[in-house]
Amino acid sequence: MGVFQAGLSVMSKILKEMDVLRQHLAKHQLKLTRQRELILTAFLRQEHVTAETMYHQLAKKDPHLGLATIYRTLNLFCEAGIAQARHFGTQTQYDNISHKGHHDHLICTGCGTIVEFENCEIERLQEEVATKNGFVIQTHRLELYGLCAHCRH
Amino acid sequence: MGVFQAGLSVMSKILKEMDVLRQHLAKHQLKLTRQRELILTAFLRQEHVTAETMYHQLAKKDPHLGLATIYRTLNLFCEAGIAQARHFGTQTQYDNISHKGHHDHLICTGCGTIVEFENCEIERLQEEVATKNGFVIQTHRLELYGLCAHCRH
DNA sequence: ACTATCTTGAGATAGCTTATCAATTTCAAC
DNA sequence: GTTGAAATTGATAAGCTATCTCAAGATAGT
Numbered sequence: 001m002g003v004f005q006a007g008l009s010v011m012s013k014i015l016k017e018m019d020v021l022r023q024h025l026a027k028h029q030l031k032l033t034r035q036r037e038l039i040l041t042a043f044l045r046q047e048h049v050t051a052e053t054m055y056h057q058l059a060k061k062d063p064h065l066g067l068a069t070i071y072r073t074l075n076l077f078c079e080a081g082i083a084q085a086r087h088f089g090t091q092t093q094y095d096n097i098s099h100k101g102h103h104d105h106l107i108c109t110g111c112g113t114i115v116e117f118e119n120c121e122i123e124r125l126q127e128e129v130a131t132k133n134g135f136v137i138q139t140h141r142l143e144l145y146g147l148c149a150h151c152r153h
Numbered sequence: 154m155g156v157f158q159a160g161l162s163v164m165s166k167i168l169k170e171m172d173v174l175r176q177h178l179a180k181h182q183l184k185l186t187r188q189r190e191l192i193l194t195a196f197l198r199q200e201h202v203t204a205e206t207m208y209h210q211l212a213k214k215d216p217h218l219g220l221a222t223i224y225r226t227l228n229l230f231c232e233a234g235i236a237q238a239r240h241f242g243t244q245t246q247y248d249n250i251s252h253k254g255h256h257d258h259l260i261c262t263g264c265g266t267i268v269e270f271e272n273c274e275i276e277r278l279q280e281e282v283a284t285k286n287g288f289v290i291q292t293h294r295l296e297l298y299g300l301c302a303h304c305r306h
Numbered sequence: 307a308c309t310a311t312c313t314t315g316a317g318a319t320a321g322c323t324t325a326t327c328a329a330t331t332t333c334a335a336c
Numbered sequence: 337g338t339t340g341a342a343a344t345t346g347a348t349a350a351g352c353t354a355t356c357t358c359a360a361g362a363t364a365g366t
Contacts, residue, residue, distance in 0.1 A: 030312070030313090031312055031364070032363080050353095066314065067354090068354085069314060071355070090322090090323080091353070106286055117286065122275055125272060125274055126297055129270055129275075129297070133301075135297070135301055137297050138298050139298050139299075142279075144282070145293060145294075146289050146292075184342085186332070186345080187331090205322085217345095218346085219347065220346090221324075221325090224323060228324095244321090307366100310364100310366105312364100314360085315359100320356080321354085325351085326350085328345105329344105330345070334342105335339085
């Protein structure tokens with residue numbers, strides 16, 4: 001049952017975000033293509049990916065899908081509010097923020113494990129700091145680096 | 154008087170951090186060179202720089218100072234705990250964390266202005282989140298992106 | 307179906323950072 | 337102060353990620 005429900009939830013999530021994408025495309029006189037649909041459905045099944053990763057993942061489904069198209073499309077998702085880019089090391093990670101809203105990261109410097117979290121109180125304090133400085137926040141990035149329980153032995 | 158005191162404080166800061174660097178070098182069998190001294194003193198006078206920026210700044214003092222040396226040295230400072238690298242857009246910013254401890258950033262997406270801030274309450278909540286997930290924080294990064302008062306018109 | 311417009315794919319290109327290596331400099335031991 | 341092993345530098349090549357170019361192809365409104 002859990003699996004069945006999860007399947008349904010993933011499917012409805014895809015339908016919902018496909019609609020978000022469609023609206024964004026319509027508003028900007030852009031077009032819905034086979035590639036954009038393909039990349040969106042694959043993207044929504046994961047928490048965070050790099051363009052390179054998706055390139056290899058999707059090579060099976062469409063061997064001719066170009067890397068440039070993936071970059072272009074992931075950047076498009078950012079503009080549509082479906083994804084969020086995050087510079088991590090030398091690469092750019094694209095985070096899936098569509099279904100769970102914005103989330104922050106707790107990253108283990110030992111094994112690279114990434115734990116996601118949300119904290120309303122922190123978000124509220126961020127707004128406070130921004131207001132105090134005359135800013136209106138559009139987005140933010142919070143990453144905590146440390147050692148997880150396992151890597152501390 | 155203010156200027157005189159600021160001058161003294163910058164000087165003592167440089168002496169102090171030079172000592173931190175010396176200790177790090179000794180511990181790792183590295184050597185103190187003219188270039189490392191030069192780059193450190195220039196680095197400590199600023200909040201955050203890119204390697205390219207320092208390259209141009211220091212060209213006046215030493216026209217033969219190579220860009221690679223600046224990258225190598227700034228990375229060395231990171232290992233010594235004097236600097237902290239931050240990937241911003243396509244470039245890497247090196248932040249001066251030696252004299253004021255860790256600080257976070259409020260960045261205007263309109264004009265690029267960077268305002269620094271510290272907020273103990275946020276830091277405390279970060280510790281809380283980490284502990285809850287079995288992590289021990291080593292460092293963190295918090296960046297708030299938005300529009301400053303001026304760019305909102 | 308037609309057509310203007312957008313998109314794609316493949317490779318070239320750009321931009322930032324690191325690797326290479328011979329020549330030079332540092333520093334501890336003499 | 338010399339000496340010599342080891343680290344560092346400078347100049348440039350190479351590596352990587354991301355974007356640009358443009359002819360060929362796909363999309364969507366009419």
